[in-house]
Amino acid sequence: MTELAELHARHVLTPWIAQGGFRAPVLVRGEGSSLFDETGKKYLDAGSGLVAVNLGHSHPAVAKAIADQAHTLCYSSPAWFNDKRAILAEKLSKMSPWDEGARVFFTTGGAESNDDMVRIVRALTGRSKILTAYRSYHGASGQSIELTGEDRRWTGEAHGGAGVIRFFAPYPYRSPFFATTPEEECERALAQLERIVMHESPNRIGALLIEPIVGSNGVVVYPAGYLEGLRALCTKYGILLVFDEVMTGFGRTGAAFAGERHGVVPDLIVFAKGVTSAYVPLGGVMIRESLAKTFDDRPLPNGHTYSGHPLAVAAGVATLEAYEAGGIFARARDVLEPKIRAGLEALAAKHEIIGEVRGMGAFFALELVKDRATKEPFVPWADAKSAAPMKAFFGALRERGVYTFGRFNCVMFAPPLVVTEAELDFGFEAYDHALTVLANG
Numbered sequence: 001m002t003e004l005a006e007l008h009a010r011h012v013l014t015p016w017i018a019q020g021g022f023r024a025p026v027l028v029r030g031e032g033s034s035l036f037d038e039t040g041k042k043y044l045d046a047g048s049g050l051v052a053v054n055l056g057h058s059h060p061a062v063a064k065a066i067a068d069q070a071h072t073l074c075y076s077s078p079a080w081f082n083d084k085r086a087i088l089a090e091k092l093s094k095m096s097p098w099d100e101g102a103r104v105f106f107t108t109g110g111a112e113s114n115d116d117m118v119r120i121v122r123a124l125t126g127r128s129k130i131l132t133a134y135r136s137y138h139g140a141s142g143q144s145i146e147l148t149g150e151d152r153r154w155t156g157e158a159h160g161g162a163g164v165i166r167f168f169a170p171y172p173y174r175s176p177f178f179a180t181t182p183e184e185e186c187e188r189a190l191a192q193l194e195r196i197v198m199h200e201s202p203n204r205i206g207a208l209l210i211e212p213i214v215g216s217n218g219v220v221v222y223p224a225g226y227l228e229g230l231r232a233l234c235t236k237y238g239i240l241l242v243f244d245e246v247m248t249g250f251g252r253t254g255a256a257f258a259g260e261r262h263g264v265v266p267d268l269i270v271f272a273k274g275v276t277s278a279y280v281p282l283g284g285v286m287i288r289e290s291l292a293k294t295f296d297d298r299p300l301p302n303g304h305t306y307s308g309h310p311l312a313v314a315a316g317v318a319t320l321e322a323y324e325a326g327g328i329f330a331r332a333r334d335v336l337e338p339k340i341r342a343g344l345e346a347l348a349a350k351h352e353i354i355g356e357v358r359g360m361g362a363f364f365a366l367e368l369v370k371d372r373a374t375k376e377p378f379v380p381w382a383d384a385k386s387a388a389p390m391k392a393f394f395g396a397l398r399e400r401g402v403y404t405f406g407r408f409n410c411v412m413f414a415p416p417l418v419v420t421e422a423e424l425d426f427g428f429e430a431y432d433h434a435l436t437v438l439a440n441g
């Protein structure tokens with residue numbers, strides 16, 4: 001390992017892992033769908049960082065917008081107005097699914113946005129409980145880690161998440177409802193959820209928060225009708241429906257937001273990542289106008305020094321303009337989705353260890369199994385100590401010049417939305433090799 005890698009390992013704490021012995025390439029440059037380490041080695045970014053760099057690396061218009069803003073105004077208090085902040089909020093309102101429009105509270109990322117969303121929901125409804133799914137990730141701050149359903153919540157959990165009620169959402173491949181068809185899965189999931197709502201008292205539940213497609217926990221696409229069913233349930237009981245579009249937003253699924261691809265309209269949208277293609281930290285909560293106007297007469301219960309930071313919102317304006325100019329969302333739907341699905345299905349035809357290929361747009365995962373018939377996971381879910389065999393897969397990919405990430409037996413394939421078809425083929429070949437290495441132990 002290089003001197004810089006040693007320096008990094010010595011002084012930087014890397015998220016989620018035991019630090020000892022961990023080393024990774026030191027990335028110094030990016031261009032399009034490629035990353036370069038300090039030795040000049042090139043990698044295909046098949047994970048868009050953490051499914052965030054939707055526009056690809058170093059887009060010149062966004063880089064210029066950030067530089068121009070840095071030379072003009074680097075900081076302005078959120079208590080006064082700012083030009084780029086206004087322009088970005090209007091663009092987001094127009095992009096939102098609401099004809100009535102939206103207002104935006106800006107933050108610096110996904111976790112903070114979910115924290116703020118909870119305070120906003122409680123202020124709007126006077127109800128404290130929040131429903132979230134078990135197989136979900138909503139961030140790692142004090143509140144958002146409690147909203148998170150999956151195992152990352154266990155690490156250091158101290159408080160147990162007062163007011164957070166969890167439910168099982170559909171997962172047709174490993175049905176928690178013993179269902180045999182997606183229709184049955186959908187029906188049973190909704191019926192059980194309504195029971196939970198009744199037991200928790202509907203008029204104490206402020207919101208139901210859900211990733212419209214499960215993200216880091218293996219890209220689970222919900223069966224047709226499920227999100228519609230959630231919409232109907234929430235409307236019936238006066239519960240606000242919140243889509244966490246932090247990972248799915250800004251073209252990732254082939255539309256501005258994943259809710260759009262399912263034809264379902266929430267009441268609030270939490271966003272981050274793709275809004276600036278991750279160039280500058282930015283997130284936020286979008287609230288439909290009819291709800292947001294509540295805060296015309298009552299104080300908003302939220303505030304941060306960096307809310308609507310000029311560098312971030314300037315990057316956001318340029319990013320949304322670049323998406324539009326490049327027809328990027330439609331490309332993800334019409335060009336990338338069929339090509340990625342076909343490429344990964346071809347791998348599944350060859351590799352028995354692929355249990356399922358799932359995804360939409362340029363947002364896919366492979367779920368790996370020991371045995372297709374029993375569906376035994378290739379490594380157990382949520383058991384970090386047993387996940388070591390997966391290192392062979394990621395090591396082989398890295399050696400072939402491909403970066404991605406995964407969780408336990410699920411691995412991501414989610415390149416920037418500007419990825420070329422030749423780069424995709426390069427990625428499939430590398431996955432083919434890494435799957436062979438993994439299967440051969």
Ligand SMILES: Cc1ncc(COP(=O)(O)O)c(C=O)c1O
Nearest residue numbers: 109110111137138139215246247
């Ligand atoms: C769906 C979802 N919500 C929230 C978050 C947290 O965002 P951040 O890491 O910016 O705090 C993530 C991060 O991956 C996410 O995927």
